[in-house]
Amino acid sequence: MYNPLRLSIERKIPLTDEEWKFVVEKAEFIKLKKNEYLQIQDSNSSYEGFILKGAFKTYILNDNGTESVIFFSFENEWMCDLESFYHQKPTTYNIKAIEDSEILVISKTNKTLLFEQVPKLIQFHIIMVEKANIAIQQRLIDVLNKTSKQRYLEFIEKYAHKVDKINNRNLSSYLGVSHEFLSKIKKSC
Secondary structure: OOHHHHHHHHOOOOOOHHHHHHHHHHOEEEEEOOOOEEEOOOOOOOOEEEEEEOEEEEEEEOOOOOEEEEEEEEOOOEEEOHHHHHHOOOOOOEEEEOOOEEEEEEOHHHHHHHHHHOOOHHHHHHHHHHHHHHHHHHHHHHHHHOOHHHHHHHHHHHOOOOHHHOOHHHHHHHHOOOHHHHHHHHHHO
């Protein structure tokens, strides 16, 4: 069941069976139904997670009660509220399943123990943090420099296999446009 996680790690660093055993011991398997939360904004529970099955949205709830979707995450991807996880601060984001999902999570404490037991995981950790920083920077650049239509077309190209799982309300929030404007974009494509 955990094989996709091992494959993800071993694309970057090799693991012995004993090292893999340590990883499995520190990971927690969680099943979430559609619309259940992995993390709630302003809480004190933050995890680093690897998605085995399903899809999630990471978003903030604004003062006026509207959602601003920051990211979508799918199978074989990692997700984390970086500041909360690494600095043990209250969570910034809500992370909610948008379909029935299975995820492996690790707490900050268990990750620290893993680094002691399998020091080469620090190298994998650095690669993950670099990748997350690049994704955040790219998201910011896209929002600042691309039109909504360009972002929509790139999104459906990148996630062609998952775009049908995302409703128009979530997609319009991610793109930063109204539901009506998203309909116009879709019609023009």
